[in-house]
Every structure is written in structure tokens, then in C-alpha cells.
Amino acid sequence: MGRSRAQPGGSSQNSDSQESNDKVIDGLTNLNSLMKNRRRRDSSTTDNTESNSKKNKQMAKSPLLNEENMLKPDSSSDSASAVDAESDGGDGDDLPAVTLSELNGSSIDHLAKDDLLDESDTSTSHNEKEEANKKSESEEEQNPKSKRRKANAISSDSEAGSSRKKEPDVKVSDFEDSEDESSEPAKRNKRKKKENDSDASAGSSSDDGSKKKRRRIKAVDDSDASGSDTENEGRNKHGRKNIRKVMSKNQLEEATKKAAREEKERIARIAERQKLYNNLEFDESGKPDEVVLEKVVLDFDPESKEPLIQVDRGLVKKLKPHQANGIKFMWDACFESVKRIKKDRGSGCILAHCMGLGKTLQVVSLTHTLLTHSDLTTVNRVLVVCPLSTVLNWVNEFKMWLKHSETDYEVDVYELSRYKQNSERAFQLQQWLQHGGVCVLGYEMFRNLSADNSKKFKKKMLKNFQEALVDPGPDLVVCDEGHLLKNEKTSLSQSMNRVRTRRRIVLTGTPLQNNLKEYYCMVQFVKPNLLGKYNEYLNRFVNPITNGQYTDSTEHDIRIMKRRSHVLHKMLDGAVQRRDYGVLAPFLPPKHEYVLFITLTEVQIKLYQFYLDNYSRR
Numbered sequence: 001m002g003r004s005r006a007q008p009g010g011s012s013q014n015s016d017s018q019e020s021n022d023k024v025i026d027g028l029t030n031l032n033s034l035m036k037n038r039r040r041r042d043s044s045t046t047d048n049t050e051s052n053s054k055k056n057k058q059m060a061k062s063p064l065l066n067e068e069n070m071l072k073p074d075s076s077s078d079s080a081s082a083v084d085a086e087s088d089g090g091d092g093d094d095l096p097a098v099t100l101s102e103l104n105g106s107s108i109d110h111l112a113k114d115d116l117l118d119e120s121d122t123s124t125s126h127n128e129k130e131e132a133n134k135k136s137e138s139e140e141e142q143n144p145k146s147k148r149r150k151a152n153a154i155s156s157d158s159e160a161g162s163s164r165k166k167e168p169d170v171k172v173s174d175f176e177d178s179e180d181e182s183s184e185p186a187k188r189n190k191r192k193k194k195e196n197d198s199d200a201s202a203g204s205s206s207d208d209g210s211k212k213k214r215r216r217i218k219a220v221d222d223s224d225a226s227g228s229d230t231e232n233e234g235r236n237k238h239g240r241k242n243i244r245k246v247m248s249k250n251q252l253e254e255a256t257k258k259a260a261r262e263e264k265e266r267i268a269r270i271a272e273r274q275k276l277y278n279n280l281e282f283d284e285s286g287k288p289d290e291v292v293l294e295k296v297v298l299d300f301d302p303e304s305k306e307p308l309i310q311v312d313r314g315l316v317k318k319l320k321p322h323q324a325n326g327i328k329f330m331w332d333a334c335f336e337s338v339k340r341i342k343k344d345r346g347s348g349c350i351l352a353h354c355m356g357l358g359k360t361l362q363v364v365s366l367t368h369t370l371l372t373h374s375d376l377t378t379v380n381r382v383l384v385v386c387p388l389s390t391v392l393n394w395v396n397e398f399k400m401w402l403k404h405s406e407t408d409y410e411v412d413v414y415e416l417s418r419y420k421q422n423s424e425r426a427f428q429l430q431q432w433l434q435h436g437g438v439c440v441l442g443y444e445m446f447r448n449l450s451a452d453n454s455k456k457f458k459k460k461m462l463k464n465f466q467e468a469l470v471d472p473g474p475d476l477v478v479c480d481e482g483h484l485l486k487n488e489k490t491s492l493s494q495s496m497n498r499v500r501t502r503r504r505i506v507l508t509g510t511p512l513q514n515n516l517k518e519y520y521c522m523v524q525f526v527k528p529n530l531l532g533k534y535n536e537y538l539n540r541f542v543n544p545i546t547n548g549q550y551t552d553s554t555e556h557d558i559r560i561m562k563r564r565s566h567v568l569h570k571m572l573d574g575a576v577q578r579r580d581y582g583v584l585a586p587f588l589p590p591k592h593e594y595v596l597f598i599t600l601t602e603v604q605i606k607l608y609q610f611y612l613d614n615y616s617r618r
């Protein structure tokens with residue numbers, strides 16, 4: 001018996017990737033699952049109510065469960081957001097400040113006492129201390145258990161003291177940890193801590209030094225708060241916060257408003273042109289025999305409707321409809337029209353097509369078109385920056401596709417990684433600067449050569465590199481695997497941002513793969529200020545979208561999250577083009593599954609019988 005399978009379409013994969021992409025780009029989590037989670041949580045809360053009520057009787061002063069929830073939830077990402085925001089110089093208090101303000105008075109008292117333990121110790125008079133010590137000693141004599149607890153408490157206090165000294169900055173997350181100890185405080189925790197300690201670490205007691213103290217306490221509280229570990233994990237990692245109100249348009253920085261206005265106007269202009277010349281968009285869903293691309297016009301004369309700039313016909317024959325649309329999209333985003341090229345510095349875009357959809361061919365075609373019409377486009381130099389491992393692939397793709405071009409024009413492709421000496425590289429770049437063409441560079445090499453303060457190069461060489469790569473630099477820059485530019489603070493992002501041209505294309509097969517914050521850096525590179533300052537972005541998008549995705553998000557949170565996702569999506573419509581494998585479906589043969597039944601041969605029957613007789617379970 002055998003089974004053969006042909007899986008050309010991989011449609012399920014398509015839908016999966018689409019789904020996950022959608023989830024991320026829109027920030028829209030599956031609401032059903034959210035509701036289910038919440039219901040599960042609610043029911044578990046009610047299940048636990050009885051046992052909790054017993055506990056509550058014993059712990060009259062323990063904080064309300066929902067207050068704990070508000071304090072605990074800082075998942076790593078959230079605390080990261082707070083830290084990021086702080087380091088960004090302002091809105092760091094966005095999320096947690098409000099959370100802390102939700103504390104009740106007793107909790108704050110407790111926090112203050114706990115976290116400023118050293119100070120309160122020093123401020124207490126010696127007599128008072130002695131009195132307190134005596135009192136506790138007599139209590140201990142009466143109650144040996146409490147003595148043990150006290151011993152633990154002392155050791156952990158001193159640990160805490162030392163760790164506090166090592167970390168002078170008191171973070172919000174530290175407060176949250178402390179809040180977990182609130183009210184019925186230390187005693188319960190320390191009791192639990194002791195229990196946990198016994199099975200928590202495989203290391204020796206001396207290994208459990210002051211550094212690990214906070215983590216242990218957190219673990220204690222997790223297990224303490226409700227029934228199952230998984231629930232606790234969920235609750236700790238996910239928890240809504242009382243975030244600040246989304247700022248209104250008027251509150252935004254001038255630069256942000258300007259960028260949004262310009263983008264809106266640009267999109268309106270493109271739509272207007274689209275109406276004038278209908279043949280600009282290609283149907284991506286039609287069958288291959290229906291979809292015959294004859295020409296891909298990027299710009300035309302509005303009066304005569306004659307094409308001004310169009311892709312080489314030889315290349316057009318090779319393009320799939322989504323690729324033709326991708327080329328048009330990149331043109332619109334970076335150049336818009338011949339008329340606009342003279343007026344402004346242009347802008348950039350993100351081509352977020354899934355892996356293997358042929359982004360390289362799209363860039364090759366666009367580059368060829370720009371260079372062959374350089375009198376109109378003013379583009380002479382195109383720089384492709386990519387991971388070192390794909391440099392040769394880029395060079396080969398340029399050679400392979402440009403063979404099909406019908407235009408009598410040779411595009412020079414410069415590839416620097418084959419030159420080992422900086423002097424040779426400088427010479428090649430000088431050639432490229434003067435004669436134009438395409439230069440393909442690895443990210444690392446770009447970063448090294450474009451550094452303006454490098455002491456490795458002589459003055460003249462440094463100037464050469466600066467002129468070729470930064471200012472005036474290329475007329476168009478393409479960043480392959482652009483999700484590598486996910487952090488504005490990395491030296492790579494900083495050096496890429498120094499390139500003078502605003503005509504920047506980011507290629508990525510995995511947009512928004514990680515989180516909204518990484519997305520910011522890519523968008524900032526291609527459309528500076530469109531998302532505003534980082535603090536604005538946090539307030540307007542990251543915080544509300546994140547807040548609507550927790551298990552305890554309210555209806556209101558979810559509503560806001562959806563709205564903000566929609567706004568973000570719309571805002572980036574003209575700057576990001578996404579395509580998944582679905583665009584190739586019409587070009588792939590239909591999927592067939594065959595199941596073939598084959599009888600065993602005589603030898604196989606004997607072997608099988610032998611197996612059954614001797615080895616299978618009787």
C-alpha cells in the first residue's frame with residue numbers, strides 16, 4: 001500500500017501565513033479565542049473563589065485579586081516597553097505610571113516600606129529597634145514556627161538590601177514584584193519561598209545569591225495566587241493596563257502632522273492618475289492565460305496618454321501580475337511621476353512579499369527602467385544592500401534577468417566583496433559614482449565603509465567612501481531582508497539612515513514578524529515621521545493595540561485596539577505592500593491526491609508473517 005501526493009499549491013500554508021501576518025499587521029487577535037480565554041479565566045476565578053475565600057479569611061489584609069492583576073502583569077515585552085520608552089526619553093511612564101496610581105494606599109505604604117528598607121532601618125532610633133527586637137524574640141519563643149520565618153526573613157532582607165545597593169535604579173517592575181508581597185506580606189511569601197526553594201534550584205544554597213532573589217519571590221507569588229501554573233503564567237504574562245488616552249491629532253508634533261499630510265496628498269495624487277490611465281493595475285487573481293502583460297507603464301503624459309516611462313518589454317514578458325504591481329508600487333512610492341521628481345526628494349516603501357515571490361526580479365526590472373530612463377528619472381546609481389550570503393545571488397539575478405531585456409543598454413553591476421583591499425574598493429566605488437549602474441554590498445561592508453569617523457581609512461579614501469555611499473551617495477537604495485533594520489539604535493540602522501537619498505526601498509518576506517516596535521524602525525527608514533516620534537507611536541499604536549490583546553482586556557480595550565489597528569493599517573497602505581503565496585495560486589497546477597493500494601509480494605508476506613508470529617504482541 002502506498003500513497004503519493006502532489007502538493008504544488010501549498011494553499012494551507014498560504015492561509016496560515018496570511019492569517020499570522022494579518023494577526024500581526026493588524027494587531028487583531030482572534031477575538032473568539034480572547035473571549036474563550038477570558039471565560040476560562042473567569043470560571044477558574046470562580047472555582048478558586050471558595051479556596052480563596054478561606055485564604056482571604058486568614059489574610060485579612062491581602063490586596064484584592066484584581067489589584068494584584070494590575071500590578072503583576074508586566075510581561076517581558078511590557079516591561080521592555082516601559083524601559084524602551086524611558087530610554088527614549090519621555091513616555092516611559094505611559095503604561096506603568098497609571099498602573100501604579102491604581103494601587104490602594106496600603107499597598108503603596110507597603111511598597112515604600114519594603115523598597116526603602118535600608119532607609120527606614122537607618123531612620124529608626126536605636127531604642128525602638130531594641131524594643132522591637134525584644135518583642136519579636138518573645139514572640140518567637142512562644143512560636144517556634146515564626147522564629148524560622150523570621151530567620152528566613154532576615155536572610156532575604158539582607159539579600160534584598162545588597163541587591164538593592166547593586167541596582168540603584170528602582171524600576172517599575174521592581175515595584176510590581178514588591179506589590180506581590182503586599183499586605184499579608186513577607187510572612188506568607190517567605191513561608192512559600194522556603195517551600196519553593198527546596199525544589200526550585202538544583203544549585204547549592206550559596207548559589208542562590210542576592211541576584212536571584214527577586215525571581216524567586218515572583219515564582220512564589222505565582223504559585224500562591226491561584227490554582228494552576230499555566231493560568232498563573234498566562235496571568236503574569238498578559239495583563240491589561242490603564243494606558244493613557246490616545247493623543248489627538250492636534251497634540252502631535254508638527255513634523256508628524258506634516259508627514260501624514262504629505263502622505264495623504266501623495267495617495268490622492270496617485271489615485272487621480274490611476275483614473276486617468278486605467279492600465280496601471282494588473283489583475284492578480286486571473287488565470288495565467290487571461291493575464292497577458294503587454295506593457296507596464298510607470299508614467300505617462302497626462303495629455304497625450306503616451307507612456308513616458310515603461311518597463312522593458314522583454315522583462316515584462318517574464319513578470320507575474322503581482323510583480324508588475326509591485327514595480328508600479330515602488331515607483332509610486334519613491335518617484336510618483338516625472339513631474340514630481342523635479343519637485344521633491346521622493347520617499348520610500350516596504351515591499352513585503354513572502355519569500356520566493358520574486359522581489360529580486362521586481363527590483364531588477366525597476367532598476368533597469370530607472371537607469372534606461374535616467375534623463376527623466378535622474379537616477380544613475382542604485383545601491384543594493386543585502387546580507388553577505390545573498391550578494392552573489394543578487395549579482396546573478398541581475399545578469400540572468402537582464403539578458404531578456406530588449407533595450408540596447410548594459411547595466412553595470414558592481415560587486416565589492418570580491419575586492420579585498422580598501423583601495424580597490426574605493427576605486428570601484430569611484431567608478432560607480434562616475435559612470436553609474438548598480439552596486440551590490442553586504443550590510444557589514446556598507447557599515448564599515450560608510451563610517452565617517454573611521455580611523456582605518458586615509459582622508460582621501462574616507463572622502464571617496466562618503467561620496468559614493470552617503471552624500472551624494474546612491475539615487476536609490478534597496479535594503480534586502482530589511483527586517484534587519486529593526487532597531488534604530490544599532491550601528492547598522494544608523495549608518496543606513498545616514499544615506500542622503502530619501503528614495504529607499506525595504507524588501508522583507510517577514511514584515512512585522514516580531515512586534516510593532518521593530519516595525520517602527522523599518523517604516524521610519526522609508527517614511528521618516530509618518531508614525532511620529534517614538535513616544536507618539538507608543539501612545540497612538542503600540543500601547544492601545546497591545547492592551548487589547550491580553551486575556552483580561554476589556555471590551556473597550558478590544559474596541560480601541562481594533563480601531564487603532566485599522567488606523568495604522570490605513571496609514572501605511574501607501575507605504576507597505578504585502579503579498580503572500582496566494583498570488584501564485586492561479587499559476588500553479590491544481591492539487592491532486594492519489595491513494596494507491598498495492599498488494600504485498602510473496603517475500604513481503606513471509607516477512608510480515610514472521611514479524612507477526614515472533615515479534616508482535618500476542
Ligand SMILES: Nc1ncnc2c1ncn2[C@@H]1O[C@H](COP(=O)(O)OP(=O)(O)OP(=O)(O)O)[C@@H](O)[C@H]1O
Nearest residue numbers: 318319320353354355356357358359360361508509
Ligand atoms: N516571474 C518569474 N518567473 C520565473 N521565475 C521567477 C520569477 N520571479 C522570480 N522567479 C524565481 O523565483 C525564485 C525566487 O525569487 P526571489 O529570490 O527573487 O524571491 P524573493 O521574494 O526575493 O525571496 P526571498 O525573500 O527569499 O529573498 C528565483 O529563483 C527567481 O529567479
